[in-house]
Ligand SMILES: Nc1ncnc2c1ncn2[C@@H]1O[C@H](COP(=O)(O)OP(=O)(O)OP(=O)(O)O)[C@@H](O)[C@H]1O
Ligand SMILES: CCCCCCCCCCCCC/C=C/[C@@H](O)[C@H](CO)NC(=O)CCCCC
């Protein structure tokens with residue numbers, strides 16, 4: 001129960017001409033019907049409601065005789081002339097309404113006050129409360145990718161997001177990108193970043209990747225850290241990144257927010273929600289290649305991405321087309337995966353728990369390196385669940401967002417039928433890891449070396465383990481022989497990596513809104 005001293009305001013106000021007790025405590029706006037109607041009416045507001053101040057978007061004064069919208073029944077009504085004179089001024093509160101499947105909507109309620117003075121007191125008290133919320137952004141730098149997904153980024157921002165930011169009093173600088181890496185290079189060089197509280201990315205996973213590359217690079221330069229050094233730990237970003245989903249997979253948005261809905265994301269940004277997330281760095285022979293926050297996939301997901309890039313004109317459906325094609329081609333790849341198991345962490349990749357909140361990275365020392373050699377259909381490293389509309393629970397449903405680990409999933413060569421069983425389980429409640437040819441490890445670091453790049457001593461080890469050594473040798477020497485292709489590519493958050501032999505390590509966490 002709230003202590004009386006926390007009560008800031010208590011008034012009898014009217015909502016749709018019905019009397020309500022309305023109170024503002026330090027963190028809660030509540031309204032309660034004074035005489036509840038004995039007859040149930042589906043369109044009439046029910047007894048009482050509360051909204052945390054942290055979920056109020058804004059408050060605005062209504063002018064008399066102005067149309068107002070009663071959101072409870074979605075109808076428009078006009079404040080009657082008499083009503084306006086009797087009741088004085090009115091004010092409207094816009095707030096977050098939680099809907100099904102993690103969706104948020106902006107609802108509003110208009111309170112009519114007995115006098116102008118009462119109205120002013122309410123408006124200024126709520127505004128004061130809102131002004132004290134330090135985590136809310138005031139200035140945002142918005143990058144819109146007009147090319148990703150169904151090419152709707154600009155429309156989505158203009159029709160669904162801009163007005164909400166405006167109502168919340170957020171000042172924006174909007175840049176519609178003109179080419180790939182425009183946003184990354186802009187963040188690296190041109191911008192006076194200090195005047196912004198955050199960066200907003202309107203696009204998909206590839207666009208988010210551009211933004212983190214620009215921002216991380218810029219933060220390292222500003223802090224005097226060499227961004228290419230594998231041994232330096234990253235200086236964290238002081239700017240948060242918000243995502244307005246407008247891509248084809250939108251897995252980073254879906255896995256953090258629980259849905260890929262632009263309005264929901266805009267509201268999360270407005271109320272200042274934040275979520276730290278793991279960043280892995282990918283190196284080849286000690287040369288930095290890229291950062292990754294969601295999926296690093298070799299084999300199936302690398303091949304799907306490579307094939308789908310040539311079919312961008314199909315929009316998001318390109319992934320379905322290439323997915324079926326690559327499933328039927330059934331390519332497998334040989335190589336060695338070495339990993340450093342994460343020790344002293346909370347949970348395992350087989351937990352039933354789903355994470356959409358932060359986890360403190362554990363700094364306990366890790367175990368010994370382990371190596372697995374074999375033939376794989378897919379090697380996936382999921383630093384977050386990678387949930388998306390195609391797979392609502394994701395590639396690794398129990399992966400944590402910010403625990404300093406990544407879940408390494410190895411799918412060994414198996415029949416098409418078995419691989420299909422594994423894939424289909426991504427879309428149902430069944431456990432995709434509960435199959436003999438699938439293993440999953442929570443790791444801090446891993447390396448992959450395709451068989452063609454293995455050293456002589458590694459190959460000797462392989463030979464001892466591999467009964468079909470002569471056949472393998474012939475295939476390596478004669479790649480045109482028609483058996484499995486030599487290399488796949490890595491899919492790194494939706495971008496293709498230029499090398500197959502990689503070294504991946506957890507780097508740091510960045511903030512995301
Ligand atoms: N103006 C532009 N013209 C062409 N390409 C652009 C432009 N702006 C950004 N890009 C590039 O577009 C690529 C794809 O963008 P994005 O990730 O937003 O969509 P997507 O690939 O359809 O979605 P997802 O990554 O969620 O599957 C990114 O690699 C980004 O660098
Ligand atoms: C026959 C039924 C089979 C059903 C299989 C469903 C499995 C879907 C799992 C989807 C996992 C997505 C992981 C996220 C990857 C993103 O970083 C990347 C860029 O946005 N998207 C893809 O690579 C796009 C990947 C699209 C794969 C199809």
Ligand SMILES: [Ca+2]
Nearest residue numbers: 278383400405
């Ligand atoms: Ca993680």
